Amino acid sequence: MKARIPLFYALLLPLLFVSAVLAIAIGSTSLGWGTVLRVVAGKLLPASWVDLTRVTHAESVIVWLIRVPRVLVAACVGAGLAASGVIMQALFRNPLAEPSLVGAGAGAVLGGVIAFVAGWSVTSVISLPLAAMAGALIALALVYAMATRGGVTPVTTLLLAGVAAGSLLTAVSSLLLSVNIVNWQMAQDIVFWMMGGLDARSWTHFWLCAPFVLLGLVAAIVQSRDLDLLQQGEETAASFGVDVESAKRMLTLTTAVLTGASVAVAGLVGFVGLVVPHAVRLVLGPSNKTLLPASAVAGAAFLILCDLAARTLHQPTEIRLGIVTALCGGPVFIALLIRRYRDVTTG
Amino acid sequence: MSILEAREASVSRGQRLILKRASLSLTRGELVALVGPNGSGKSTLLRALAGLWPTLPRDAVTLDGRPIADIDRREIARRIAFVSQDATIHFAFTVDEIVRMGRYPHRGRFARESGADREAVRLAIARCDIEHLAARAANTLSGGERQRVLIARTLAVEPEFILLDEPTASLDVEHSLEVLDLCRSLAASGHVVVLATHDLNAVARYASKVVLIHQGEIVSTGSRDEVLSQQSLEQVFRVRADAVPGGDGQPVYVFHRL
Numbered sequence: 244m245k246a247r248i249p250l251f252y253a254l255l256l257p258l259l260f261v262s263a264v265l266a267i268a269i270g271s272t273s274l275g276w277g278t279v280l281r282v283v284a285g286k287l288l289p290a291s292w293v294d295l296t297r298v299t300h301a302e303s304v305i306v307w308l309i310r311v312p313r314v315l316v317a318a319c320v321g322a323g324l325a326a327s328g329v330i331m332q333a334l335f336r337n338p339l340a341e342p343s344l345v346g347a348g349a350g351a352v353l354g355g356v357i358a359f360v361a362g363w364s365v366t367s368v369i370s371l372p373l374a375a376m377a378g379a380l381i382a383l384a385l386v387y388a389m390a391t392r393g394g395v396t397p398v399t400t401l402l403l404a405g406v407a408a409g410s411l412l413t414a415v416s417s418l419l420l421s422v423n424i425v426n427w428q429m430a431q432d433i434v435f436w437m438m439g440g441l442d443a444r445s446w447t448h449f450w451l452c453a454p455f456v457l458l459g460l461v462a463a464i465v466q467s468r469d470l471d472l473l474q475q476g477e478e479t480a481a482s483f484g485v486d487v488e489s490a491k492r493m494l495t496l497t498t499a500v501l502t503g504a505s506v507a508v509a510g511l512v513g514f515v516g517l518v519v520p521h522a523v524r525l526v527l528g529p530s531n532k533t534l535l536p537a538s539a540v541a542g543a544a545f546l547i548l549c550d551l552a553a554r555t556l557h558q559p560t561e562i563r564l565g566i567v568t569a570l571c572g573g574p575v576f577i578a579l580l581i582r583r584y585r586d587v588t589t590g
Numbered sequence: 591m592s593i594l595e596a597r598e599a600s601v602s603r604g605q606r607l608i609l610k611r612a613s614l615s616l617t618r619g620e621l622v623a624l625v626g627p628n629g630s631g632k633s634t635l636l637r638a639l640a641g642l643w644p645t646l647p648r649d650a651v652t653l654d655g656r657p658i659a660d661i662d663r664r665e666i667a668r669r670i671a672f673v674s675q676d677a678t679i680h681f682a683f684t685v686d687e688i689v690r691m692g693r694y695p696h697r698g699r700f701a702r703e704s705g706a707d708r709e710a711v712r713l714a715i716a717r718c719d720i721e722h723l724a725a726r727a728a729n730t731l732s733g734g735e736r737q738r739v740l741i742a743r744t745l746a747v748e749p750e751f752i753l754l755d756e757p758t759a760s761l762d763v764e765h766s767l768e769v770l771d772l773c774r775s776l777a778a779s780g781h782v783v784v785l786a787t788h789d790l791n792a793v794a795r796y797a798s799k800v801v802l803i804h805q806g807e808i809v810s811t812g813s814r815d816e817v818l819s820q821q822s823l824e825q826v827f828r829v830r831a832d833a834v835p836g837g838d839g840q841p842v843y844v845f846h847r848l
Binding site for chain 2: 471
């Protein structure tokens with residue numbers, strides 16, 4: 244498995260680059276890839292190095308202020324959700340676990356809905372992401388408090404508390420939505436946000452999301468050896484010197500930060516955190532130090548391509564991103580389930 | 591010389607006392623067999639000795655006179671290893687990756703794998719005779735191979751005390767002898783090896799000390815002949831044993847229900 248790592252990155256990094264350039268070039272106004280590269284290079288490199296005379300102001304605005312931030316936000320969300328999924332699957336020792344299991348996803352959605360209903364989202368562009376992020380962390384704190392007795396938090400209890408809290412919080416979100424349905428415009432905004440999407444995302448959204456995703460990724464990689472051992476069972480981990488309860492707390496907090504930052508800027512985007520880590524694990528093996536960065540890169544590429552499809556398949560309107568990822572991820576999930584079922588029944 | 595000691599250690603689960611004032615002292619070079627019927631408290635005693643029972647009274651278990659509760663989790667892990675009865679390996683980690691996990695208590699969070707780490711892993715893999723499996727996914731191995739991989743992971747720690755909970759329970763005759771031989775050679779090289787087991791014939795052949803435990807109480811401690819007397823077998827295991835001389839002069843037990 245280890246020998247495959249260079250090959251994996253040799254294929255994935257160019258794919259990531261090509262999908263990013265494609266996603267910037269393709270759209271209601273199609274641009275040549277030369278224009279895309281020139282504008283991006285013009286922004287990043289010293290002015291004298293790049294010839295910008297053939298790029299119009301409109302093209303420059305479309306590339307740098309509309310499409311580049313959107314692609315970068317997609318990359319961050321994909322990386323965050325995938326890394327979060329890696330942690331969840333290891334922590335629950337279940338390859339079919341996903342980031343929303345501890346209630347952080349539902350908490351983030353409720354936070355976002357409150358921001359819509361309270362009208363904060365109209366007054367400030369950062370209030371929605373901040374409310375979603377706060378919702379994720381508060382939900383996790385509640386779930387953790389419910390699942391902990393005498394300083395011990397069994398993962399099975401954590402899972403049950405997470406699922407219960409998740410449905411409760413989702414119900415509250417739906418309640419808020421239905422009592423506010425008379426406000427048609429707001430209700431539509433909420434529904435669209437809940438379905439996940441990256442329309443009209445700006446550099447502000449990127450800066451709101453990227454630092455948290457980066458922080459979460461680094462924290463996860465630093466804890467990767469604890470996670471390897473936890474994956475073999477808590478008693479095993481403890482017998483090798485892992486401080487199990489503190490490691491679980493830090494790891495669930497890390498997933499809440501990653502999930503919260505992603506839901507904050509993209510709404511609810513399902514299946515990325517489930518399918519990407521699972522697929523990458525099949526190729527590179529389960530060692531978390533390898534799996535975390537590899538899944539992050541694969542998740543970024545996957546979500547950039549899904550968002551490209553969401554924008555372009557049904558022009559001039561957009562399909563919601565959460566629908567595209569579910570349509571791609573759902574069948575993969577079912578295939579994995581069937582495969583797993585077959586493995587179990589055939590021994 | 592290091593001493594791991596339990597002094598009147600009691601453990602309760604709910605209302606029930608599952609370990610009653612157990613006292614035991616372990617020092618270098620011993621191969622101790624912990625025997626007793628199902629549910630007698632063998633696993634509980636092993637976990638208590640390994641510091642894996644957080645609700646234990648503070649001074650119930652001591653390592654070189656220090657309460658184990660006061661010792662850093664990593665230091666305990668470097669000195670006392672515990673191999674659980676559950677030999678499941680989750681996810682398709684390779685044998686090499688599994689054994690390298692044994693270096694966890696020696697490595698700082700940001701430290702790279704050192705020469706000492708690699709050497710310990712190499713020796714552990716060689717000692718358990720699993721070099722040929724190093725690149726295999728550990729969860730695809732047979733029960734006997736998996737048990738050897740888990741023991742190798744424990745040896746990679748380079749612990750002084752090795753506590754094994756029924757290491758031979760799921761193994762066939764050959765592999766179980768292999769594991770027992772390995773235990774004997776570990777004890778001979780200065781480790782303290784404690785194994786909980788139901789295999790009284792193996793106990794008779796391999797153990798230098800036998801601890802008999804019944805309903806949470808240590809009934810007797812001593813040599814094979816002292817502890818596994820006709821009387822104690824009848825009282826604790828409710829069986830009658832005929833000792834038949836084996837080919838090597840050691841007796842072999844044949845059991846009958848009372």
